[in-house]
Amino acid sequence: MGKASEAPNPVPQFPHLNHENDAAMTREYPAIWDTLRHESNVFGGNAAGWKVWYLLGFDDQREAFQKSDIFSSRVVSPFIEEKDQPSWIPLTLDPPEHQKYRRLLNPWFSEATAKEITPRVRERCVELIESFRAAGRCNLVADFARLYPTHIFMKIMGLPVEESGKFLGWIDELMHTGDAADPNRSLRLRAQQEIAQYLGELINLRRKDPRDDLVTYLTRAAVDDRLLTDMELLAISFLLYMAGLDTVAGMLTYIFRHLAENPSHRAKLRQHPESIPDAVEEFLRYYAIVTTARVVARDVDFAGCPMHAGDRVVLPTAASGRDPRQLAEAGKFMIDRPQNRHLSFGAGPHRCLGSHLARVELAVAIEEWHRRIPDYRIEPGAKITQHVAGVAGLDTLPLVWETNR
Numbered sequence: 001m002g003k004a005s006e007a008p009n010p011v012p013q014f015p016h017l018n019h020e021n022d023a024a025m026t027r028e029y030p031a032i033w034d035t036l037r038h039e040s041n042v043f044g045g046n047a048a049g050w051k052v053w054y055l056l057g058f059d060d061q062r063e064a065f066q067k068s069d070i071f072s073s074r075v076v077s078p079f080i081e082e083k084d085q086p087s088w089i090p091l092t093l094d095p096p097e098h099q100k101y102r103r104l105l106n107p108w109f110s111e112a113t114a115k116e117i118t119p120r121v122r123e124r125c126v127e128l129i130e131s132f133r134a135a136g137r138c139n140l141v142a143d144f145a146r147l148y149p150t151h152i153f154m155k156i157m158g159l160p161v162e163e164s165g166k167f168l169g170w171i172d173e174l175m176h177t178g179d180a181a182d183p184n185r186s187l188r189l190r191a192q193q194e195i196a197q198y199l200g201e202l203i204n205l206r207r208k209d210p211r212d213d214l215v216t217y218l219t220r221a222a223v224d225d226r227l228l229t230d231m232e233l234l235a236i237s238f239l240l241y242m243a244g245l246d247t248v249a250g251m252l253t254y255i256f257r258h259l260a261e262n263p264s265h266r267a268k269l270r271q272h273p274e275s276i277p278d279a280v281e282e283f284l285r286y287y288a289i290v291t292t293a294r295v296v297a298r299d300v301d302f303a304g305c306p307m308h309a310g311d312r313v314v315l316p317t318a319a320s321g322r323d324p325r326q327l328a329e330a331g332k333f334m335i336d337r338p339q340n341r342h343l344s345f346g347a348g349p350h351r352c353l354g355s356h357l358a359r360v361e362l363a364v365a366i367e368e369w370h371r372r373i374p375d376y377r378i379e380p381g382a383k384i385t386q387h388v389a390g391v392a393g394l395d396t397l398p399l400v401w402e403t404n405r
């Protein structure tokens, strides 16, 4: 199972590695996975006091994503004790329970639905670009990458767009705060409680005053012939909130840094907008933003590792996307790569619910931006940092361009 023969024996150990807080990881993500792979496609650690296995290869990762009977997603945060793991439905449920909830959400995020809402997505995208175009500068992260998917998502959920600042502040505290700034996790816990309180109130409100939105739909949805409980509604809304706000934003930061530094790639996408969907796949592969995890459900030898029940398995999708055994020149970004393979949206039962929406948002952003701002560069001297825990992204990206004024 899991290409055991290819793992070095013994499997290399990096006992102190916690990729979420590692300085080299934060500096060199995502290429750092190539450096680590030179050592091995699998390695072990125990930074949190329990065994953590890192699977970097495409085949091993895909198998781990697919086999929920061995790799349970009741743990998706590798460095947190199991009793403190969040409940994010449907992600933290294993089949067959998982499917009952996933089925309720699928119609809202299908390919057809994403297509249907594309004009609204485009409209919001253009409004945002126009709000700073004449200034000849923006901070891509704060002025565009975060607001754009947040507004779309809030509309789907039925949340007031005017409150997006509050939502983004919570996301910063919850998702972009490392152990150095928050050693006892109190900041993150507070943000989590505030989000839960807000969403709880929203759920109550929609029960009394129904609207045409996802939260109202969920208050009327049933599993096993009963309505969803408040806890279930909260766990679903919470996951959607995090997945909908932070992921597309993170991807956009890498895409626009790349295009700011590669004028020929910008020109190609501007002149041949029909090539944008393929370019989006290459961005998703090369700059994959999600590192997720599982807990081992029973003792097993997998990928050459003697895994025990309770061990954690880390799945960095940026590593599997760059596996040279899967793809020629995997360590190279190719804007016109003829065939692509990646696990950037995961695989198996938990494959990303929002992938169709995400692809639409990314393609529309690239197309509409380059129609209006064809040439731009990173502001000289800008200091660009990034966060890598869970969902990676740049913290800031100041861009400048010529205007006609």
Ligand code: HEM
Residues within 6 Å of the ligand: 065, 073, 076, 089, 090, 091, 092, 102, 153, 239, 240, 243, 244, 247, 248, 251, 289, 290, 292, 293, 317, 343, 344, 345, 346, 347, 349, 350, 351, 352, 353, 354, 355, 357, 358
């Ligand atoms: C570029 C953007 C995105 C990327 C790279 C991404 C990536 C992923 C990945 C890797 C997973 C699997 C996690 C695991 O198995 O542990 C996942 C699951 C999920 N994603 Fe996304 N995602 C993106 C955008 C979105 C959006 C826009 C939404 C929706 C609002 C969304 C909602 C979800 C949900 C609900 C799950 C859990 C599905 C389940 O458990 O059945 N994602 N995503």
